[in-house]
Amino acid sequence: MSSEFKSSESNFVQGFTIAAIATAIVPEQGSVGIVRLSGAEAFAIAQVIFKAPGQQQWESHRILYGYITNPKTNERIDEALLMIMLAPRSYTKEDVVEFHCHGGMIAVQRVLQLCIASGAKLAQPGEFTLRAFLNGRLDLTQAESISDLVGAKSPQAAATALAGIQGKLAQPIREVRSVCLDILAEVEARIDFEDDLPALQLQSIRTSLIHAIAQVTGILNTADRGELLRTGLKVAIVGRPNVGKSSLLNAWSRCDRAIVTDLPGTTRDVVESQLVVGGIPIQVLDTAGIRETDDRVESIGVERSRKAALEADLVLFTIAADQGWTAEENLIYDQIKARSLIFVINKVDLPGAEMVIEQVHNLTQGRASIVQTMVQTTTQTATQTTAEQTVGIEDLELAILRTVNQGTTHLGNLDFAINQRQSSALMNAKTALEQVQVTIDNQLPLDFWTIDLRGAAQALGEILGEDVTESVLDRIFSRFCIGK
Numbered sequence: 001m002s003s004e005f006k007s008s009e010s011n012f013v014q015g016f017t018i019a020a021i022a023t024a025i026v027p028e029q030g031s032v033g034i035v036r037l038s039g040a041e042a043f044a045i046a047q048v049i050f051k052a053p054g055q056q057q058w059e060s061h062r063i064l065y066g067y068i069t070n071p072k073t074n075e076r077i078d079e080a081l082l083m084i085m086l087a088p089r090s091y092t093k094e095d096v097v098e099f100h101c102h103g104g105m106i107a108v109q110r111v112l113q114l115c116i117a118s119g120a121k122l123a124q125p126g127e128f129t130l131r132a133f134l135n136g137r138l139d140l141t142q143a144e145s146i147s148d149l150v151g152a153k154s155p156q157a158a159a160t161a162l163a164g165i166q167g168k169l170a171q172p173i174r175e176v177r178s179v180c181l182d183i184l185a186e187v188e189a190r191i192d193f194e195d196d197l198p199a200l201q202l203q204s205i206r207t208s209l210i211h212a213i214a215q216v217t218g219i220l221n222t223a224d225r226g227e228l229l230r231t232g233l234k235v236a237i238v239g240r241p242n243v244g245k246s247s248l249l250n251a252w253s254r255c256d257r258a259i260v261t262d263l264p265g266t267t268r269d270v271v272e273s274q275l276v277v278g279g280i281p282i283q284v285l286d287t288a289g290i291r292e293t294d295d296r297v298e299s300i301g302v303e304r305s306r307k308a309a310l311e312a313d314l315v316l317f318t319i320a321a322d323q324g325w326t327a328e329e330n331l332i333y334d335q336i337k338a339r340s341l342i343f344v345i346n347k348v349d350l351p352g353a354e355m356v357i358e359q360v361h362n363l364t365q366g367r368a369s370i371v372q373t374m375v376q377t378t379t380q381t382a383t384q385t386t387a388e389q390t391v392g393i394e395d396l397e398l399a400i401l402r403t404v405n406q407g408t409t410h411l412g413n414l415d416f417a418i419n420q421r422q423s424s425a426l427m428n429a430k431t432a433l434e435q436v437q438v439t440i441d442n443q444l445p446l447d448f449w450t451i452d453l454r455g456a457a458q459a460l461g462e463i464l465g466e467d468v469t470e471s472v473l474d475r476i477f478s479r480f481c482i483g484k
Contacts, residue, residue: 030103126480140465156279226417
């Protein structure tokens with residue numbers, strides 16, 4: 001990919017010095033905020049607005065102490081540190097400077113505005129990483145993995161993203177692309193100099209293609225798991241009122257997320273909690289009890305519960321052992337039975353649990369997981385609930401992981417994972433390689449081989465960024481945060 005990147009379609013224009021806040025800014029929180037500049041004028045802008053007292057050396061890879069000052073008014077904007085990283089030893093391979101300011105919103109915003117007033121341009125989302133890619137600092141898989149690492153929702157997701165940054169995804173893709181290009185070179189040589197070269201070793205080529213397709217298939221198998229790590233799982237706790245849904249959420253999340261009382265219909269809206277189970281980020285939704293009601297507010301909550309159940313990736317159908325399976329459970333089950341489902345038999349320390357479990361087994365013929373939990377709660381006030389016992393939570397998490405892992409590779413075996421864009425390109429590459437096999441088997445002319453070999457190489461090159469359009473780059477980097 002050329003280092004020159006400018007088009008009417010693109011939001012990115014190389015040549016300008018860009019600036020952005022590179023840290024998350026929260027009002028009245030955060031001890032340090034960073035403003036980053038990259039480009040030919042970055043160092044000059046720093047020299048204009050940063051005053052370093054004493055005999056500090058303005059050299060690459062040094063940190064200077066001083067004050068950020070408005071050159072027009074001599075007003076001190078902030079006391080800060082200046083980090084200097086001159087090209088090519090920087091993230092973008094351009095001159096980069098960073099002002100490490102006081103945190104919060106005001107200080108860094110004032111510093112950013114001063115940088116823009118001094119000649120910098122406000123960076124677009126992902127523009128720093130785009131420049132790193134265009135300048136050969138990163139390939140496209142590494143750039144996308146940086147975005148995944150910044151947005152990781154679990155340690156496993158972060159580890160998988162880090163593997164991509166370290167090139168563990170790019171390496172096997174480069175190997176397959178190299179095989180394609182080697183075979184293509186052999187074929188094209190025979191087309192141009194057929195009389196001067198020995199015949200192609202068909203068996204060797206067939207073996208190489210089989211191995212290449214197997215590699216591509218193995219990488220493709222990480223797509224679903226990678227998507228799960230990136231986006232997580234939405235789990236809805238569903239059931240009629242007073243079966244222990246809110247108590248289950250509180251015990252599972254180990255905090256009082258939901259109000260618990262003995263009054264039916266206490267939960268009027270969907271309550272969310274963010275958890276991580278087996279490396280998978282999970283958004284747990286505690287829903288209002290589903291029942292027919294004349295209460296207008298409660299009926300809105302019930303409708304939201306039904307919607308949450310239909311939109312969730314997994315439904316936890318909660319049943320109280322002491323109340324048993326009733327006609328209301330039948331109505332709820334009819335609405336959610338098409339969903340991926342786990343039955344949660346709650347309050348199993350009370351009589352009736354065995355009968356409910358048998359009813360569920362007979363109803364589903366063992367197709368759905370059944371988890372027994374015992375969540376005993378002591379309600380002190382309407383907003384203070386203490387979960388005294390959480391038997392069965394570990395079994396619940398294992399049931400969720402079994403449901404998620406059916407027919408796929410376990411998360412623990414993932415070293416890297418592809419995204420949807422990469423998956424689409426790999427599917428194209430696999431189809432092209434399989435077509436080469438068909439072409440060979442049908443003894444078609446060598447010119448037909450080259451069409452699909454080029455197609456496979458191009459698809460693999462799109463993943464690495466070696467053969468990619470500007471519109472694709474726009475789409476990828478526009479999803480980045482500003483400042484990265």
